Amino acid sequence: MRFAFVAAAVAWGFSSPLAAEPVGQFDDHADIGEPSHEGAVTLDGESYRITGGGANIWGEADVFHYAWTQRSGDLHISADIAFEGEGGDPHRKAGVMIRQNLTPASPYADVMVHGDGLVALQYREVQDGPTRQITSAGPHRGAVRLEREGDFVYFSVEGEDGALEHAGGSFRIPFQAPYLVGLAVSAHDDAVSETAMFSDVTLDVPQLAYVPDTGYAAQVEATLELMEVGGAQSRRVIRHFDGKIEAPNWSLDGETLYYNSGGRIYAIPVGGGESVEIDTGRHVDNNNDHGLSPDGTQMVISDQIEPDNLSRIHIVTLDGTQPVREIVNDPDARSYWHGWSPDGQTLAYVRVGANDDSYDIWAADVDTREISPLVVAPGVDDGPEYSPDGRHLYFNSTRSGAMALWRADADGSNPVQLTHDPARRDWFPHISPDGRWIAYISFGEDIALTDHPPNREDVQLRLLPTDGSAEPVILTRLFGGQGTINVPSWSPDSSRIAFVSYRLKR
Template sequence: MGRNWFCVLALALAAPAAAQPARVGDFQRSVDIGKVGKTGAAVRDAAGTYRITGGGANIWGSEDAFRYLSTVRSGDLHIEADVAFLGAGKDPHRKAGLMIRQNLTPGSPYADVMLHGDGLVSLQYREVQDGPTHEIRSNATGAKRLRLEREGAYVFFSVAGADGVLRHAGGNTPIGFAGPYHVGLAVSAHDDAVTETATFANVALRVPTLAHVPDTGYPAAVESTLEVMDVTGAESRRVVRHFDGKIEAPNWTRDGQWLIYNSKGLLYRIPPAGGTPDAIETGPQRKNNNDHGISPDGRWLAISDQSQADDHSRIYVLPIGGSKTPRLVAGHASTPSYWHGWSPDGRTIAYTATRPETNDFDIYAKDLAGGAERRLSTAPGLDDGPEYSPDGRHIYFNSARSGAMQIWRIGADGSDPEQVTRDPAWRDWFPHFSPDGKWIVFISFGLDVALGDHPPNRDVMLRIMPADGSARPRVLTRLFGGQGTINVPSWSPDGKQIAFVSYRLVR
């Protein structure tokens, strides 16, 4: 084996200098990646504009085919350029954009921001060698300038329209680039029988200046992105709207027309396709937190509000369109209550609360018609996030009772506790059922988070598993998030998508 290794090394060292890719402008090499039917090319004119012609079937799936003009860098980096196609093109899915790539194999881990022939702009990424490609679609239109941003373990992107001002497009994902990586400009024809050409003007590679954030928890200033994600197989993410401040906890209305979220104590609604948010009237309740949700018939909204002088969260119900007089339905004079679930028949709510006679947060239920609340969980350790199964037989919740934060379930009357997730490497919170009852989505924190905490601004995952436990949880997506990401039920009525919030530190 050693002899063969020396032969390979000798051949590599003997390769003639002429075989090395030629430098183009500020980039070290211009090469075709993967299998391309037509050879690409790259040149730079006297004004500094790069013109790249590329073939290849696509930048997607588990292997790519495109023309790449790149150089080697390491650490944090922003790359930006004015990007435009030349000619009408053959395929509306042709791509031109900016890319960071671990290596030059077709299946390399990568992240890019791509302008498509039909105007779509998206952040694409492959997390592992030869793995699948994922996507975060922006809501930007008329893009003229793009920027791909690597900051620590995460990649972000920005887009400029006709005014030329780059604005954060929202969404993020961690990519573990190891050591030096390739960065540059890429073009793929999306049809291996042809080539497509794009120009890249005013190209800039910069190391960003990032202010130190001493406390990335609740005091940290953040930007927020409201996103929806397909969970039926494509598992692509789409930006609904990017916000300069903090928003939390989207609900999807039963008719599919709105997403409802909270921000700075108020509730807002916005169409899932994007647009301008509208405030929802909640009367004197103006310190709403991120524990709110919609009745099964879609007519009512439950809120958890802390407007009273003692700052304890209490639960109110109001019409879905808003009201100046929400009705108090659950609360206590000296301890907080946080709504999380609604029984399928609409008659009962489930919530987490602590009471003077207990030291833990437990699961409670109360009939909206009146009567005393019922304590359903009594085991030592925090219980939170109760949600009824669609058949009404069980309440699922997250619990620390085993010494690891996991998903559990009990009967609707509190009987027969049963553990659902069992991976000690993750702290699982907030189980949410698909409308047909077949799937559960939840958020998973790492062991860097305290057992009973679900803080903001952490590396988290959204995971999904069959409700019947027939398969282990699998990762839907990784993101920078946590508290506020998916605290409440957020499935679309057709069961094909979920809504959530990702975050970015203001630095």
């Protein structure tokens, strides 16, 4: 096969010792890997008919047919894609792709249309590494677009009105210039070949407006996502929003997610659909520190509707049958909820002094409203959350000189440091319901030690075993920060986490 000779001669390079075979706006095409059936590309007017064999574009190595050209910098590539022939493997793939090199294990990002109509942004972050994906909330309708902007890739899909619309989700993968960009087809069954037509193919350099301040004032789109913890670590878009949403929680039955937006709290089905506002009475200036009671019938909210703008903590019933109850009203501090003890009796919250720089962890009794200090020390202590057995309290703190995760007894005693990388800013430990894992958000050194701002590039979601048996692993990289995963966000069966990724409007 042609590519076998190319690969042997030039390894990772782009130039071929054989004559290139240009087709349309692409410089060359060839099989990547060694499929049993050789692929081909023909030009039909301005459309491309591509046939490819191969077992898959997935895992640690890909086998498919590719038509490509060299580019650098920001780029959008789009195409209207349709398979030829009925049936075939439901996982056969046709799509648009950016690839670092021509080896089967190259880093890449693509938008793949599957035979069963699934659309996904796939990516391999490093050479010889695994493949991950972000699946679209909607089915394939025709056109798709892969969008490289800076070190991030995004994707768009055709909406019901026939126009391309942002599908949500993003991943940070810094391609080196030059890279390859083009069209790809894989049969997913190496015993056969599959064919797809690519029409209205465009390669455009986006004109992106400069955003001088990416902080709280920046306008963003938001994507509510789920991620499998373990296995393929796939991400799935639940819904893409034109504006900002923050801080998803799960219902006890695993069927509903709750988030805040514009000061109000909303519920949305895990399978996607329309959002429904939760009745929080006159408390409609909620921040992103909210969550459900252990029995799943009540929600705690942190609201700042009063003229002094201090955050206060209240409890509401999800069915609206009981009046809103005020739990914490501290005239000298802003109070932000983060944890609810498994016995339902105690709220753990962050008390931020209104007239000083103190960030301490306090407790409030749900029945008596009595408050008391739990973790008080110089620096910042934040993000308290109880273990499922109620024995421990997890939090993040600067007491070691870095922002790290800690564990203490439930009364705040015997603190133990859990993360130790001084180059990271680790925030908001969330404990899986089975007690085995800590999911948390981690910022880079470009962030001030005590800050967790929105709209940052070097943001990672990480996973750490609660027993300390292994080092943290990176679940995914995204554009996000404040609002991404502030509050408890594990599914009841400990298999998935919910989070929010963002994209600047420009």
